[in-house]
Amino acid sequence: MYIAMVSAECAPVAKAGGLGDFIHGLSRELALRGHQVEVLLPKYDSLRYDLIEDLRPVHRDLRVPYFDETVPCQVDHGLVDGVDCLFIDPRSSHAFFERGRIYGEGDDDARFALFCRAVLEFLSQSGRRPDILHCHDWQTGLIPVLVWEAFDGLAQGPGTDATRTVYTLHNLGHQGWVGEAVLRQVGLSAQRLIAPDRLQDSGNPRGVNLMKGGIVFSNFVTTVSPRYAWEVQNTDQGMGLQGLLRQYDGKFAGVLNGIDDAVWNPLSDCHLAHPYGPETLPHKALNKTALRRRLGLQDSAKPILCVVSRLDRQKGVELIRHGIDHALDHGCQVVVLGSAPEPSVAEAFRQMQERLNPSPDAHLELAYDEELSHQIYGGADMILIPSVYEPCGLTQLIAMKYGVVPIVRRVGGLADTVFDANYSDRPFTDRNGYTFDDLTVTAQDHAMDRAIGLWYQYPDYFRQLRVNGMVADHSWGVPAGRYLDIYHHLRP
Numbered sequence: 001m002y003i004a005m006v007s008a009e010c011a012p013v014a015k016a017g018g019l020g021d022f023i024h025g026l027s028r029e030l031a032l033r034g035h036q037v038e039v040l041l042p043k044y045d046s047l048r049y050d051l052i053e054d055l056r057p058v059h060r061d062l063r064v065p066y067f068d069e070t071v072p073c074q075v076d077h078g079l080v081d082g083v084d085c086l087f088i089d090p091r092s093s094h095a096f097f098e099r100g101r102i103y104g105e106g107d108d109d110a111r112f113a114l115f116c117r118a119v120l121e122f123l124s125q126s127g128r129r130p131d132i133l134h135c136h137d138w139q140t141g142l143i144p145v146l147v148w149e150a151f152d153g154l155a156q157g158p159g160t161d162a163t164r165t166v167y168t169l170h171n172l173g174h175q176g177w178v179g180e181a182v183l184r185q186v187g188l189s190a191q192r193l194i195a196p197d198r199l200q201d202s203g204n205p206r207g208v209n210l211m212k213g214g215i216v217f218s219n220f221v222t223t224v225s226p227r228y229a230w231e232v233q234n235t236d237q238g239m240g241l242q243g244l245l246r247q248y249d250g251k252f253a254g255v256l257n258g259i260d261d262a263v264w265n266p267l268s269d270c271h272l273a274h275p276y277g278p279e280t281l282p283h284k285a286l287n288k289t290a291l292r293r294r295l296g297l298q299d300s301a302k303p304i305l306c307v308v309s310r311l312d313r314q315k316g317v318e319l320i321r322h323g324i325d326h327a328l329d330h331g332c333q334v335v336v337l338g339s340a341p342e343p344s345v346a347e348a349f350r351q352m353q354e355r356l357n358p359s360p361d362a363h364l365e366l367a368y369d370e371e372l373s374h375q376i377y378g379g380a381d382m383i384l385i386p387s388v389y390e391p392c393g394l395t396q397l398i399a400m401k402y403g404v405v406p407i408v409r410r411v412g413g414l415a416d417t418v419f420d421a422n423y424s425d426r427p428f429t430d431r432n433g434y435t436f437d438d439l440t441v442t443a444q445d446h447a448m449d450r451a452i453g454l455w456y457q458y459p460d461y462f463r464q465l466r467v468n469g470m471v472a473d474h475s476w477g478v479p480a481g482r483y484l485d486i487y488h489h490l491r492p
Helices: 018-032 108-125 142-149 181-185 210-217 226-234 242-247 278-295 317-329 343-356 370-379 395-401 412-417 441-457 459-471 477-490
Strands: 002-006 036-042 053-066 069-080 083-090 132-136 164-169 204-209 220-223 252-254 304-308 333-337 362-365 382-385 405-409 434-436
Touching: 002 018, 002 108, 018 036, 018 083, 018 132, 018 477, 036 108, 053 083, 053 108, 069 108, 083 108, 108 142, 108 181, 132 142, 132 477, 142 164, 142 210, 164 210, 164 477, 204 210, 210 242, 220 226, 220 477, 226 242, 226 252, 226 412, 278 304, 278 333, 278 370, 278 459, 304 317, 304 370, 317 333, 317 343, 317 362, 317 382, 317 441, 333 370, 343 362, 370 395, 382 395, 382 441, 395 405, 395 412, 395 459, 405 412, 405 441, 405 459, 434 441, 441 459
Parallel strands: 002 036, 002 132, 036 083, 132 164, 164 220, 220 252, 304 333, 304 382, 333 362, 382 405, 405 434
Antiparallel strands: 053 069, 069 083
16 A cells, blocks of 8 residues: 655654654554555655665755746655655745744745645646545545645546545644635635535634644544544534534544554664663663663652643643642652743743752753653653643653652543552453643642552552553554544445
8 A cells, every 4th residue: 555644743853743754653563564655745944864764855946836826846855774765855035844843934825835735736747646545634634635635636536546534633732723815826726615514713713723624624624632632523622623524424433543662662772771671671770870870860769750841731730849849849850851932931930940940859851852852761761641631642652661659630542541559440450540630730749659659668569550550562553553443434
């Protein structure tokens, strides 16, 4: 099967968050199973070019409509960890992807709309006919629309030869709320498409919702965990799209993410001082010592509780700040790694850093450091994840792989993967952490106290929770099989 994966990110060359890990992990697993997979990305000037092998042009004269003009583009091919990647490179004074970063520009809607049109122009002009065109998040929401409205050669191929589109929702907090100009930019009719049953934004009669377009026009829609799929249909986590997703329930499913165990594996992790696994778990203590040495923490008989997270409102920053102090007051050391995009949140954590970092039991690193993240997972005992909402979450999956016991709010993918040591109805061998429901310090404190108490009072039981998490299969094997089931359903 020929699968074209279209995304704004792909780890490790273009990564701003979990989307990049998803694209790389799923694409790599599908390719290992013998399928032809190509990932289509913008050619950002911020790409990790050192991680791209054999980068070379494959299409030099791609002309892409842009309002009343055309933008010349080149398409380059390169290998990223064995995955075929195609990079769309606009040659224009607009410098669409020459901004030094992936997101955060005032014209992101125009940048990614051009990318969507360029992807389909390239597929059409190069004669490529993917069996599946798998698109991700609002940045590619126009592709299913364009396939039907402007590229009927893809959508209406003879019999089963038509390309089918799959659209994955990674986070409904970002839907691509834009003006009608983005439709005119790519040659679509605003009059035709700004309608309640098409792309019209429910909160703005003249506005366009790009994610809504992807949902309506795609052949199948997925999101990144079964629990989140239910939440976005039945609670305010749908953020205005609940009714639409219930309307299209027959083509909607939640598929839990995986992690790349070639990258996240304590037995082979080059960033760790000492490798370890379920059979050699005592060696984890050596990494704990190394982590303390690196961060200037005292060597003491205390557990290390960590936070590895983007520090924003979605992640429950107020609960994180409270949890840090609570852990320190209850016999833990604390390590935090993450950056805060919102200035007021960044300042609150900066003040906390200034207050706590002189302590021999606390270290806050307010930036992202890939190597350090591996070392934190290798040395920590517990991880705190009190998310307001969490579509899937990779942090808890990685943590469990490294024998770190998660303490999480029971929402989205966290609810699908973390099973409470005391209250779960799952078998003992499946229980792997601590959960709480209410978005309150009281609920979080109770879960934290149970975890900390177990570490101190029942170390054998705590060790078993570690092992339960480590031996569970959170690789891309099962999710890739589920996506293949969906692909084969669309293209029997």
